[in-house]
Amino acid sequence: MRGWIRTGVGVLIVLVLLFPLYWMLNASLQPSGALLRPTPEFLPLPATLDGYREALATQGGHLLSSLLVAGGTVVVSLVIATPAAYSLAQLRWRGGPVFVFALLIVQMIPGIVMANSLYALFGDLGLIDNYLGLVLADSTATVPFAILVLRAFMVAIPRELSEAARVDGAGHWRTFVSIIVPVSRNAVVTAGVFAFLFAWADFLFAMTLTTGQGIEPVTVGIYRFVGNQTADWNGIMATAVLAAIPAAILLVVAQRYVVAGMTGGAVKE
Amino acid sequence: MSSTIARLTKSLGRPAVLTLALALAACGAPGGGAPGSITELDYYTDQQGSAAWQKVLDTCSKKAGVTIQRQTVPTDQMLPKILQGATSRSLPNLVFTDNPTVQQIASTGALTPLSDYGIATGGYYDGIVKAGTYQGKVYGLAPGVNGLALLYNKDMLAEAGVQPPKTWDELTAAAAKLTKAQRYGLAFSAVPSEEGTWQFLPFFWSNGADLSRLDSDQAVRALGFVAGLVGSGSVSKSVLNWNQNDVADQFVAGNAAMMINGSWNLSRLDGEKSLHYGVVPIPTPAAGGSPTVALGGETGVIPATGQATQQSAAKVLTCILSPEVMQSWDTGHAYVPSQKDVAENFGQQHPNMQPFVTEVATARSRSADLGEKYPKISQALATAVQAAITGSQTPQQALRQAQQQAGGS
Amino acid sequence: MSRRAAAIAFLLPALLYVLVFFGYPLVYNLLMSLRDFSVRSFYTGQAPFVGVANYVAALGNPVFARAALNTVWFTVGSIVFQFGIGLALAVFFNGRFLGSATLRALLLLPWLLPLVVSGAVWRWIFDQDHGVLNTALRLVGLPAIPWLTDTGWALPAVILTNIWIGIPFNLVLLHGGLRAIPGSLYEAAALDGAGGWQRFRSITWPLLRPVTGIVLMLGLVYTIKVFDVIMVITGGGPANATQTLTTFSYSLSFHDFAFGQGAAIGNVLILVSTVFGFVYLRSARESLT
Numbered sequence: 001m002r003g004w005i006r007t008g009v010g011v012l013i014v015l016v017l018l019f020p021l022y023w024m025l026n027a028s029l030q031p032s033g034a035l036l037r038p039t040p041e042f043l044p045l046p047a048t049l050d051g052y053r054e055a056l057a058t059q060g061g062h063l064l065s066s067l068l069v070a071g072g073t074v075v076v077s078l079v080i081a082t083p084a085a086y087s088l089a090q091l092r093w094r095g096g097p098v099f100v101f102a103l104l105i106v107q108m109i110p111g112i113v114m115a116n117s118l119y120a121l122f123g124d125l126g127l128i129d130n131y132l133g134l135v136l137a138d139s140t141a142t143v144p145f146a147i148l149v150l151r152a153f154m155v156a157i158p159r160e161l162s163e164a165a166r167v168d169g170a171g172h173w174r175t176f177v178s179i180i181v182p183v184s185r186n187a188v189v190t191a192g193v194f195a196f197l198f199a200w201a202d203f204l205f206a207m208t209l210t211t212g213q214g215i216e217p218v219t220v221g222i223y224r225f226v227g228n229q230t231a232d233w234n235g236i237m238a239t240a241v242l243a244a245i246p247a248a249i250l251l252v253v254a255q256r257y258v259v260a261g262m263t264g265g266a267v268k269e
Numbered sequence: 270m271s272s273t274i275a276r277l278t279k280s281l282g283r284p285a286v287l288t289l290a291l292a293l294a295a296c297g298a299p300g301g302g303a304p305g306s307i308t309e310l311d312y313y314t315d316q317q318g319s320a321a322w323q324k325v326l327d328t329c330s331k332k333a334g335v336t337i338q339r340q341t342v343p344t345d346q347m348l349p350k351i352l353q354g355a356t357s358r359s360l361p362n363l364v365f366t367d368n369p370t371v372q373q374i375a376s377t378g379a380l381t382p383l384s385d386y387g388i389a390t391g392g393y394y395d396g397i398v399k400a401g402t403y404q405g406k407v408y409g410l411a412p413g414v415n416g417l418a419l420l421y422n423k424d425m426l427a428e429a430g431v432q433p434p435k436t437w438d439e440l441t442a443a444a445a446k447l448t449k450a451q452r453y454g455l456a457f458s459a460v461p462s463e464e465g466t467w468q469f470l471p472f473f474w475s476n477g478a479d480l481s482r483l484d485s486d487q488a489v490r491a492l493g494f495v496a497g498l499v500g501s502g503s504v505s506k507s508v509l510n511w512n513q514n515d516v517a518d519q520f521v522a523g524n525a526a527m528m529i530n531g532s533w534n535l536s537r538l539d540g541e542k543s544l545h546y547g548v549v550p551i552p553t554p555a556a557g558g559s560p561t562v563a564l565g566g567e568t569g570v571i572p573a574t575g576q577a578t579q580q581s582a583a584k585v586l587t588c589i590l591s592p593e594v595m596q597s598w599d600t601g602h603a604y605v606p607s608q609k610d611v612a613e614n615f616g617q618q619h620p621n622m623q624p625f626v627t628e629v630a631t632a633r634s635r636s637a638d639l640g641e642k643y644p645k646i647s648q649a650l651a652t653a654v655q656a657a658i659t660g661s662q663t664p665q666q667a668l669r670q671a672q673q674q675a676g677g678s
Numbered sequence: 679m680s681r682r683a684a685a686i687a688f689l690l691p692a693l694l695y696v697l698v699f700f701g702y703p704l705v706y707n708l709l710m711s712l713r714d715f716s717v718r719s720f721y722t723g724q725a726p727f728v729g730v731a732n733y734v735a736a737l738g739n740p741v742f743a744r745a746a747l748n749t750v751w752f753t754v755g756s757i758v759f760q761f762g763i764g765l766a767l768a769v770f771f772n773g774r775f776l777g778s779a780t781l782r783a784l785l786l787l788p789w790l791l792p793l794v795v796s797g798a799v800w801r802w803i804f805d806q807d808h809g810v811l812n813t814a815l816r817l818v819g820l821p822a823i824p825w826l827t828d829t830g831w832a833l834p835a836v837i838l839t840n841i842w843i844g845i846p847f848n849l850v851l852l853h854g855g856l857r858a859i860p861g862s863l864y865e866a867a868a869l870d871g872a873g874g875w876q877r878f879r880s881i882t883w884p885l886l887r888p889v890t891g892i893v894l895m896l897g898l899v900y901t902i903k904v905f906d907v908i909m910v911i912t913g914g915g916p917a918n919a920t921q922t923l924t925t926f927s928y929s930l931s932f933h934d935f936a937f938g939q940g941a942a943i944g945n946v947l948i949l950v951s952t953v954f955g956f957v958y959l960r961s962a963r964e965s966l967t
Contacts, residue, residue, distance in 0.1 A: 038451035084692035093685035227315020377721035506827035
C-alpha cells in the first residue's frame with residue numbers, strides 16, 4: 001500500500017516538473033502562436049499535424065547526424081576519461097590533484113571563446129564540417145565532466161579489490177579492464193548518458209564548426225525555423241518533440257541498464 | 270579544369286592556393302577564366318524567407334552561369350561567422366548582411382568596392398547607398414529595403430470607433446481607447462539589443478533628436494512618450510522581452526490592436542484569414558509631418574577572395590540587383606525595392622506596401638553619420654529605453670547615462 | 679611497470695586532449711585580453727598590445743558591478759535549489775516502488791530540450807498577461823507577478839528556469855552516489871532504532887560526500903557560465919537586471935565589438951573559478967592526496 005502512495009507522489013512530481021514539456025507538446029499540435037491567445041488552450045483541440053509534417057520533411061537527416069555525433073562523443077569521452085579516472089583515483093600519482101584542478105578551471109573558458117579558437121584550429125586540421133571535428137569539440141564539455149564523475153566513484157572502490165587482483169598476477173591493464181571497469185559500470189553509464197545528452201543538445205559547436213554544406217545536427221536544424229523576421233513556433237516545437245524522442249528512448253533504456261548493473265553489487269562488502 | 274580548381278580551392282581555402290588557382294585559370298582559359306562556383310552567406314533562416322531567397326539565387330545562378338553554394342546562419346551568428354572567416358581567410362564570396370554592419374566589416378579591409386565591378390549606384394535610395402559607403406567608396410547594395418510602420422486591426426478599430434492615428438496625441442488616445450481587459454492598444458519591441466533601438470529610432474528621429482547627442486531635449490521627450498505609453502497601461506510591459514516576431518505573434522493572437530512592425534510581416538498576416546489589417550505610416554509628433562524611420566534591409570557585399578571568384582560573385586550580385594529579380598524578391602518577401610522607380614511602380618501594385626514605400630523615401634541609414642561607432646551607441650540607447658520603460662530611471666537619467674556610456678571610453 | 683609509470687600512462691590520453699583542446703583557447707583568450715582586439719584585427723591579424731587597459735575599462739564599466747552581483751545571486755540561487763531539490767528527489771526515487779526507475783528517467787527529459795525551445799516555452803509560461811503561471815496565481819486569488827518585466831522579478835524568474843534545467847543533472851549524479859551506499863548500513867541503523875532523518879544525517883550525508891563535493895563543484899562551474907538561458911529569456915534585460923558576467927562578456931564582444939574587453943571578463947570568470955577550485959581542493963584534500 002505504501003508503495004502505491006509513493007508511486008502516486010512520484011507521478012505527481014513528474015507531472016509538475018514536466019509541465020513545460022507538456023506545454024511544448026501542446027504548442028506543437030496547435031497553429032503557430034496559439035499559446036498567446038487571450039486564454040491559452042490547455043488541450044490541443046483541434047490538433048494540427050502541420051508542424052510535424054514540416055519537421056519530418058526537413059529534419060530526418062539532421063536527427064541521424066545528431067545521433068552519430070552524440071554516439072561518437074560518448075565513445076571518445078569514455079575512452080579518454082575512464083583510464084584517466086582510474087589513474088587519478090586508484091594509482092594516485094603526485095601530479096594527479098593538479099590535473100583535477102586544471103580540469104575544473106578549463107571548463108570555465110567561455111563557450112564562444114572555445115568555439116572561436118577551435119574554429120581556427122579545426123580550419124588548419126581540415127575538421128570543419130566533419131563528424132570527427134564535432135565529436136572532438138563536443139568532447140571538450142564531456143571529457144572533464146566524465147573524468148571528474150568517474151574519479152569520484154572510483155575513489156570509493158576499496159583498494160583491496162585491485163590489490164588482490166595484483167597479487168593474483170594481473171597487470172595494471174588487466175586490473176583496469178577486468179576489475180575496475182565492471183565494478184564502476186554504473187558510473188560509466190552515467191558519464192556516458194550525460195556525454196550523450198551534452199552532445200545531443202549542443203548548439204554552439206554545431207553552429208560554428210559546420211557551414212551548412214555538409215552535416216547539420218538537429219539543434220541547428222531547429223534554428224532554421226527561427227528566422228530573423230518570422231518564427232514558426234509550430235514547426236520549432238514539433239521539431240523539438242521529434243528531437244526529444246530518440247534521446248528519450250535511449251534514456252529509458254540506459255536507466256534500466258543502470259539499475260540492472262547495480263544489482264551485481266560488487267562494491268558491497 | 271575549372272571545377273577541379275574550384276574543388277581544390279574550396280578544400281584548401283588558402284590564399285596561396287587561390288593565387289595559384291587564379292594563375293592556372295588565367296593561363297588555361299584567356300578571357301573567361303572565372304571558377305564556376307561561389308559560396309554565399311545569408312541569414313534568411315525561416316522557411317518562407319529562405320525559400321524566397323533560394324528562388325532568387327537559383328534564378329541568378331542560371332543567368333550568371335555560376336554555381337552558388339549557399340550557407341545560412343541565424344542572425345546573431347552572422348558576425349561571428351564572418352569574423353571567423355576573416356581570421357582563417359575563408360570568407361564566403363558573397364555575403365548578405367544587415368546594412369548597419371557593412372561599415373564595420375568594410376573597416377577591416379576585407380571587402381572590395383562595388384565600383385571595381387562596374388556596379389552603379391544610380392537610382393537607389395540615398396539611405397541605402399550611404400549605409401553601404403565606407404570612406405567614400407560603396408561596398409554594398411541591397412536588393413530590397415524595409416522600414417517600420419503602424420499596422421492595425423481593422424475590426425478592432427472599427428468596433429472602438431477609432432481612426433488610424435496620425436500624430437503622437439492621436440496614438441496615445443487610440444491606444445488607450447483600444448485597451449481593454451485581455452487586450453492592449455499597441456505593441457512594439459523594446460528588447461535590449463539593436464532590434465530595440467531600431468524600433469525606437471522612428472520616434473527618436475521624428476522628434477528631431479540626433480544619435481550624436483542621446484540626451485537632448487528632443488530625445489528625452491521621445492523616450493518619455495514611448496515609456497508613457499507603457500506606463501499608462503496601453504502597452505504591455507512585456508514589450509521589454511518581445512522581439513519583433515513576438516510582437517507579430519501578439520498582434521495575430523488578438524492581444525494587441527495595433528503594432529509597430531516591418532513590411533516583412535505582411536505575407537504572414539495575409540495568411541491569417543480572419544485577420545483584417547491596415548497599414549499607415551508611424552505617427553509623428555505633430556500633424557502634417559512625415560516620420561523618419563530607420564532603413565532596414567540586407568546588403569550584398571563582396572569580400573576579397575581572389576579576382577576570379579570576386580568576378581563571379583559580382584555577376585550574381587548584378588543579377589540580384591536587376592529590376593526584375595529585385596521585384597520578384599521584394600514581392601516574395603514583402604520588402605521595398607531599393608531603386609526609386611522600381612519601388613514606386615511596386616507600391617502601386619501592392620497597396621498595403623504603399624506606406625512603406627512612402628517612408629523609405631525619407632528613411633535614414635543608421636550608420637551613415639556614425640559609421641563604426643554606431644553599434645556601441647545603439648547598445649547604450651537600447652538599454653536606456655529599457656531603463657525608462659521599467660521605471661528604474663527617468664527618461665532623462667537613462668539617456669544621460671547612455672550618452673556617458675556611448676561617448677565615454 | 680611501476681605504479682607511477684602506470685599512473686601516467688593511463689592519464690596520458692586525457693593529458694594530451696586537455697593540452698590541445700583547452701590549452702589553445704586559454705592562451706588565445708589571454709592574449710586577446712591584453713590587446714586592442716577590434717573587428718579589424720580578425721582580418722589584418724594586427725592588434726596593438728595595450729597591457730591591462732582592457733581590464734581597467736571592463737571592470738570600470740558601471741554594468742560590471744551589477745553583472746558581478748547578479749552572477750553571485752544567479753549561481754548561489756541556482757545551486758542551492760538545484761542541489762536541494764535534486765537530493766530530495768534522489769532520496770525519494772531511491773526507494774523501490776512501482777515505476778520508480780521509469781519516473782526517474784522521465785525527469786531527465788528537460789535536459790533533452792534545446793535551450794532555444796525551453797527558453798521560449800518558459801517565456802510563454804512567465805508571460806505577464808496570458809502566461810500559465812499568472813493564470814494559476816489569479817485562480818487562487820493571488821495578484822499576477824511581472825515575472826520578466828520588473829527589474830526585481832526578472833532575476834528570480836531566470837534563476838527559476840535554470841533550477842528547472844539543472845535538477846536532472848543533480849538528481850542523476852546524487853542518485854548514483856546513493857546507490858553506492860551499502861544497504862546493510864541502513865538495515866543496521868534501522869535495527870538500532872534510528873529514524874529516517876537520523877539515518878540520512880549519519881549515513882547518507884557523510885557517505886555521499888565525495889559525490890556531493892563533485893556535484894556542487896561542477897554545478898558551480900556550469901552555472902557561473904550559463905549563457906543561453908539568460909540570452910533566450912531576457913537578453914540580459916530589463917535594464918541590465920539579468921546581466922551576468924557571461925552575457926556582459928558577450929555583449930562587450932559582439933555588441934560593442936570590444937573583443938579585448940570581452941576576453942578580459944572571460945578571464946575574470948576563469949580566475950573566479952580558479953579560486954573556488956582551490957577552496958574545493960583544500961576541503962577535499964584527504965580524498966585527493
